[in-house]
Amino acid sequence: MPVPFNLADALDAALKSAATAAGLEAGAFVPEVRTADSRHGDFQANGVLGYAKARKLNPRALAEKLVAALPPELTAAYEVVIAGPGFINFTLKPATLLAWLRTHDSADHLKASAATARRGQTWVVDYSSPNTAKQMHVGHLRSAVIGEAICRLLEFSGTRVVRDNHIGDWGTQFGKLIWAYQRHLDPAALAADPLEEFERLYQVGNTAAEADPAVLEQARQELVKLQAGDPANLAIWKKINDVSLGAFQQIYDQLGIRFDVTLGESFYHDQVARVYRELTATALAAESQGALVVFHPEHPRFRTQPFIMRKADGASNYATTDLATALYRLEHFHADGIVVVTDFRQADHFEQLFLTVRKWFAAQAYRLPELHHVTFGAVTGEDGKALRTRDGGTIKLKELLAEAEARAFALVSERSADLPPEERRAIAAVVGVASVQYADLAQNRSSDYVFAWDKMISLEGNTAAYLLYAGARIHSIFRKLGATPGDAASEAAASALETPAEFALARKLVKFADAIRLATDTLRPHFLGLYLYELAGDYSAFYAADKVAVEDPAVRARRLLLCARTLLVLETGLRLLGLRTLTRM
RNA sequence: GCGGCCAUAGCUCAACUGGAUAGAGCGCCAGACUACGAAUCUGGAGGUUUGGGGUUCGACUCCCUAUGGCCGCACCA
Numbered sequence: 001m002p003v004p005f006n007l008a009d010a011l012d013a014a015l016k017s018a019a020t021a022a023g024l025e026a027g028a029f030v031p032e033v034r035t036a037d038s039r040h041g042d043f044q045a046n047g048v049l050g051y052a053k054a055r056k057l058n059p060r061a062l063a064e065k066l067v068a069a070l071p072p073e074l075t076a077a078y079e080v081v082i083a084g085p086g087f088i089n090f091t092l093k094p095a096t097l098l099a100w101l102r103t104h105d106s107a108d109h110l111k112a113s114a115a116t117a118r119r120g121q122t123w124v125v126d127y128s129s130p131n132t133a134k135q136m137h138v139g140h141l142r143s144a145v146i147g148e149a150i151c152r153l154l155e156f157s158g159t160r161v162v163r164d165n166h167i168g169d170w171g172t173q174f175g176k177l178i179w180a181y182q183r184h185l186d187p188a189a190l191a192a193d194p195l196e197e198f199e200r201l202y203q204v205g206n207t208a209a210e211a212d213p214a215v216l217e218q219a220r221q222e223l224v225k226l227q228a229g230d231p232a233n234l235a236i237w238k239k240i241n242d243v244s245l246g247a248f249q250q251i252y253d254q255l256g257i258r259f260d261v262t263l264g265e266s267f268y269h270d271q272v273a274r275v276y277r278e279l280t281a282t283a284l285a286a287e288s289q290g291a292l293v294v295f296h297p298e299h300p301r302f303r304t305q306p307f308i309m310r311k312a313d314g315a316s317n318y319a320t321t322d323l324a325t326a327l328y329r330l331e332h333f334h335a336d337g338i339v340v341v342t343d344f345r346q347a348d349h350f351e352q353l354f355l356t357v358r359k360w361f362a363a364q365a366y367r368l369p370e371l372h373h374v375t376f377g378a379v380t381g382e383d384g385k386a387l388r389t390r391d392g393g394t395i396k397l398k399e400l401l402a403e404a405e406a407r408a409f410a411l412v413s414e415r416s417a418d419l420p421p422e423e424r425r426a427i428a429a430v431v432g433v434a435s436v437q438y439a440d441l442a443q444n445r446s447s448d449y450v451f452a453w454d455k456m457i458s459l460e461g462n463t464a465a466y467l468l469y470a471g472a473r474i475h476s477i478f479r480k481l482g483a484t485p486g487d488a489a490s491e492a493a494a495s496a497l498e499t500p501a502e503f504a505l506a507r508k509l510v511k512f513a514d515a516i517r518l519a520t521d522t523l524r525p526h527f528l529g530l531y532l533y534e535l536a537g538d539y540s541a542f543y544a545a546d547k548v549a550v551e552d553p554a555v556r557a558r559r560l561l562l563c564a565r566t567l568l569v570l571e572t573g574l575r576l577l578g579l580r581t582l583t584r585m
Numbered sequence: 586g587c588g589g590c591c592a593u594a595g596c597u598c599a600a601c602u603g604g605a606u607a608g609a610g611c612g613c614c615a616g617a618c619u620a621c622g623a624a625u626c627u628g629g630a631g632g633u634u635u636g637g638g639g640u641u642c643g644a645c646u647c648c649c650u651a652u653g654g655c656c657g658c659a660c661c662a
Contacts, residue, residue, distance in 0.1 A: 461610040
């Protein structure tokens with residue numbers, strides 16, 4: 001019996017053909033298959049309700065007709081029941097469950113099955129994107145963590161992903177910074193911690209410029225010189241960026257991030273002329289108060305709130321570079337989709353940007369990629385106020401990760417004192433960073449993030465440690481029994497599922513595809529996190545209820561099969577979220 | 586002023602974008618290690634989903650409204 005990876009998809013297809021066979025309007029009927037509350041079944045189809053309502057039909061009678069038209073393979077695999085006002089419930093038969101577990105038996109098989117969803121597409125994901133000359137702080141965490149998870153999810157469903165770090169390397173901050181660099185540089189401090197020194201220099205420049213208009217003017221001249229290509233200033237600028245990127249990469253290494261390209265604002269600096277030309281030629285942009293702006297007359301707000309793409313002084317701004325960036329991503333990468341991961345405060349900007357890009361590309365007959373602004377809430381303190389760079393007391397990402405590892409190390413040492421120190425340290429590095437990442441991924445990205453050490457580092461409840469612990473216990477069983485996860489010969493001896501905990505676990509495992517689909521389509525990784533947490537919970541319940549190391553070889557083989565698949569799905573899922581996994585902790 | 590987002594158990598969050606009796610963790614109460622790792626598990630208490638109206642077979646979800654919070658709004662990114 002062939003059992004598809006994504007059961008919901010297969011059900012959807014079967015229901016559509018059954019609808020045609022039963023005489024429904026094929027194009028109008030949407031089955032609406034989704035995972036169901038386990039009290040009702042494994043999957044439910046709600047589509048008859050809407051279809052019947054629109055045509056004033058009896059939904060239950062319609063459901064009866066549809067079920068009668070289902071192909072025999074499907075009714076052989078599921079118990080099918082019509083319930084309530086017209087829900088169709090599907091419960092996997094035990095043999096189907098077991099067949100799924102046997103079929104989807106390796107990381108390669110999972111990947112190959114999942115990768116059919118978006119094969120052939122190319123997506124550019126723009127995330128992290130810090131400003132150079134500054135340290136990454138806690139506010140930079142979400143974009144990096146969420147963005148990386150989205151990249152991995154898209155790749156898993158078959159997309160070619162271009163990871164693009166769109167760094168802020170061309171801002172007006174460089175005038176003050178270069179001014180201070182030339183006059184107040186401390187070479188020893190630069191050697192010790194360059195980003196600390198750049199931040200100090202910026203503060204020196206900023207304070208001086210505020211106190212003395214002459215300094216402000218000098219700083220402005222340094223910026224003009226830089227942008228005109230002055231070799232000395234360009235050299236300073238380049239050094240600042242190189243050093244910044246080196247420091248960023250240390251953070252990215254800890255988070256498991258490696259960008260394909262780092263095309264910051266400076267990269268697009270000489271590509272703005274075409275943007276001005278095309279938007280002016282197509283009459284999308286117009287002069288207003290000396291600036292070149294785009295209004296959107298059909299929009300309640302943007303008909304009066306301008307999208308400024310060239311300032312009155314002739315300089316470009318980030319609207320200009322973002323427009324050029326969109327074009328580059330289309331023409332150079334042939335992007336089918338563009339995802340930009342930034343906080344929600346930039347929602348207006350990206351709404352204006354995407355409106356403008358749509359009209360611009362249409363006017364030029366360019367192909368239009370899917371455009372997604374993936375927003376997330378603010379990182380706030382306990383008082384609910386947003387943490388900001390200039391408020392002081394911002395938590396540096398470097399220190400945050402170090403603190404996370406230190407706390408994890410203390411905990412590992414307490415729980416597993418028998419492990420050698422270097423192994424405890426290696427474990428702590430994984431647990432600490434994973435805890436920080438997972439704290440972000442377990443939560444819907446739209447909500448604000450209340451920053452609290454204890455919550456972030458806590459290793460209890462719905463945390464990375466809980467998931468990693470479940471995996472470590474599975475590895476431990478295989479070590480103790482001298483068995484190998486996924487060994488086909490021993491799995492062949494597995495008997496039919498029996499206990500409630502076995503069934504609950506197996507029924508959760510087969511919904512992996514659905515969790516991935518949901519997380520990927522909505523660009524919300526927390527759906528996968530939630531699934532993995534439930535899976536780990538079902539496994540822990542199974543572990544407590546049913547002993548694996550029993551005498552009966554068929555029962556033992558069956559439970560080892562469940563352990564192996566749980567491990568496979570858990571580790572595959574955790575890696576998709578960007579976390580590293582452990583065999584011992 | 587205009588606009589966007591948000592408000593769910595004491596606390597932190599879910600709820601598959603309109604589906605069935607709103608679920609978890611923490612905390613609290615009561616249990617489970619001479620069983621493969623107790624960083625665990627089992628059970629219990631805890632809700633007018635901010636208030637009020639509406640839409641329909643069905644609303645935490647959509648619409649209107651009130652209140653409270655966060656954020657954006659002409660040359661920063």
